[in-house]
Amino acid sequence: MTQPASAAQQGGPDAGPHPAPRPKDPTGKQHDDGGSTLRSLTRRLDVRIVSLLGVLAVLVVIGGITKPDQFLDTKNLQLVLTQSSVIGVVTVGATFVIMSGGIDLSVGAIVALASVWATTVATQDYGFAGVLVTSVLVGLGCGLVNGVLVAYGRMVPFIVTLAMMASARGLALQISDGKTQIVDVDGILSLGERDSYVLGIPPLVIVFAAVAVIGWLVLNRTTFGRRTVAAGGNPEAARLAGIDIRRQRLYLYLLSGLCCGIAAFLLIILSGSGQSTNGNLYELDSIAAAIIGGTLLSGGRGTIVGSVLGVLIFTTITNIFALNNLQTDVQQIAKGAIIVAAVLVQRRSATTP
Template sequence: MTHPATPARPAEPKRATAPHKTPHRTLLRTDLRTLSLLGVLAVLVVIGGVTQPDSFLDTDNVQLILTQASVIGVVTVGMTFVIISGGIDLSVGAIVALASVWATTVATQEYGFAGILFTAIVVGVACGLVNGLLIAYGGMVPFIATLAMLASGRGLALQITDGKTQVVTVDGVLSLGERDSYILGIPPLVLVFAAVTVIGWLVLNRTTFGRRSVAVGGNAEAARLAGIDVRRQRLYLYLLSGLCCGIAAFLLIVLAGSGQNTNGNLYELDAIAAAIIGGTLLTGGRGTIVGSVLGVLIFTTITNIFALNNLQSDVQQIAKGAIIVAAVLVQRRDAHSTT
């Protein structure tokens, strides 16, 4: 007895799959963004050279731009890590102020160079620890936690100084700001900024810590399911931000030769703005150290050009605001093009 042949089942149509997003496309976008930032910086250099040919391109002025960029640049490196992870730190300016005044009290200066440096870093890390614990383990929203630290830090800095300027008398600290300490014509503060930038780039792009930071910012729940301790990672990131603030406070002490409760004013806005125009997404999951550093240099160069041309600061702020808006619009276009 023979069974009738079973009719062959028609082949199922192949499911349409979304095109695979290769890392090459992401790298290409990053390279284009970096080139565009370099282009903006080049245009600013041309404008400065044309409007003030004798002053802007002078070696002393270039050294001044790089030195002024160093302090906020170190803060921006830490801020970039925090924003990449999906967080925010509004307290960086207050932490810089608190660390600078605590490190320049009479009692601290009795311990010399090491005492000032150690105190500045410890205060910065301690503030970062408080922020990290409140956010990672206390469940507080980063905006609220760091806003509270901003208010507390400014208040404590004012209490320590009683509104007075604390002049530094330690020769080892003051000498770092003098021309005799320059190495091959490069100020020590710029070398510290360069070292922090290189270390930040290596940590973000070549370590597990960097990959985890990006993963937490991209999708915290997916990162948790992948085995990443999200809370601990966030704690480490705010510790890193506090460390950068402590280093920046020491650089500011060297630059100003004093500690004041007004130090670091609006640093949080400048650092966030520099990171944004550098390509770091406010929603987290993407960012570059190189882009953030270029953002710092662009803003510092704009400030220098306006100062040399005796232009009012309100126009400068408007120009910065326009650059920030343009950067955010470019980010939105990139985000839509990848969906």
């Protein structure tokens, strides 16, 4: 006898919809819906963060072994964090730009120009607020010029920011007349003293931490962050999805300029002065820190946490070398080797399914 069909086979009221089978490729395997790709990317990023933490831990051990009394001293650790703060803020902005597929070679010159402009005598007459606002406005102004030329002028970011680097550095030299401009605003100078530390943490480190946290939230929890990744990963697909790529790039260069303005103010607090040589090689250090942290130069991938760890690694290396009286050229060679190693790791991870 023929067995009666089940309720599902008969299409009765209890029969649920049959899920459509996933399409298969010529090899007979089911197509990936994108979930495994995302999980694979997340795992690679997690492994990179753990690796960076491991490298930082190794450097701390090396510093503790070579100069235990000096390196592990609380004042020296505070110095490492303070020195990381200025370039760290710049790196946060540079990370966003690089993730979008752009580049900003002018960050160091913008920091110099903002610090010089903000420490002019006329600006200091307005006190703390005058110096801070001037630093931020100069940074935003330079970022606006970069963004307009790149986004709406359709110029190559490398050329635009290279021109800005030369122009901003030259303008800073002209304004300062090659001299160091001393800050005489008490409210600014007091922030660099130990009495202003909060629970042993310098105010500059707190600002750096706040910028990093805000940058992480913007990148990972907002539409702006998703548009940045999309613009760098596949600009044409992002455009077809309704994202205004030109406006997004303008905003990103404005963000980079803002970070440079904040960094210039922190540098004024740290040094108590403004000079045209400020921010020297910041463009290279910020790009290198972002690359070490996992940001692809081609765009579309990166993390704020990784960039922050990259900054801490570079600053720790510099501190260890200085404590051991090693020459600057040796430091640069070590940094170069680390950058090459990071790029090789990126290429390997990019080709790994």
